[in-house]
Amino acid sequence: MGTGQRAxxxxxxxxxxxxxxxxxxxxxxxxxxxxTPFTTALKAVLGTTKRTSLNHILNDEFGRKLNYGQIQKKVMVVRKANYLTEFTLHGLRYSAASELAEAGCTDQQIATVTGHKSLSMVQKKSKGASQKRLAKQAQTLREQNKNRS
Structure with a gap:
């Protein structure tokens, strides 16, 4: 859903x-x-979502709250249609942390979105993105330094 929360x-x-x-x-x-603030995409989806329940946002066509297994099945349908079967529902949380890290967010900023209590968990989930971002910054600085000489 773009919130960075557990399913x-x-x-x-x-x-x-x-x-x-x-x-x-x-x-x-x-x-x-x-x-948790909405992403632009999530805000758009919620704005066009038909409310079949007075309470829960994620529900079936009869307005009944979806459980984890039902959400997982619905997500799998979308994943199969897009040839993304190797991805998991839990991976969406990792993706949110990684996207925030790539955008330059600090570990503490990421934790305020994902709700992680431990910054070490944030670092685990955003490690690849942070490394990539930092490597790009390092190479940019390297090039700038060469140009000064």
């Missing part, structure tokens, strides 16, 4: 939790309540 936390999100341009999430695993 199990997505199942509990309700329309009433939306405030301004984000959503309040109470994480099931670590328990903190945090506000």
């Amino acid at each position: 199990s936390d997505l199942t509990r999100m309700e329309w009433a939790h939306i405030e301004s341009d984000g959503v309040w999430v109470t994480q099931g695993k670590t328990k903190p309540r945090l506000w």
Whole structure:
């Protein structure tokens, strides 16, 4: 959904939790309540989503809240249609952390979006992106230094 949250936390999100341009999430695993801003894409999707439930955002055609397994099956349909079967539902959280790291966010900024309590977990999830970003910065500095000589 672009929130960087665990899929199990997505199942509990309700329309009433939306405030301004984000959503309040109470994480099931670590328990903190945090506000996560919407991505532009997620805001657009939610703006056109037909509300079949007064409560939960992710529900079936009868308005019943989806559970983790149901979400996983729906995501798999999309993945298969796009030949992305090697990706996992949990991988979406990794992707969010990586995208934030590539954008230049600090570990603490990433944690405020994903809700990670441990910065070491943030570093684990964003390691590849951070390395790539830092390597690009290093090479740019290297080139700039050569041009000064």
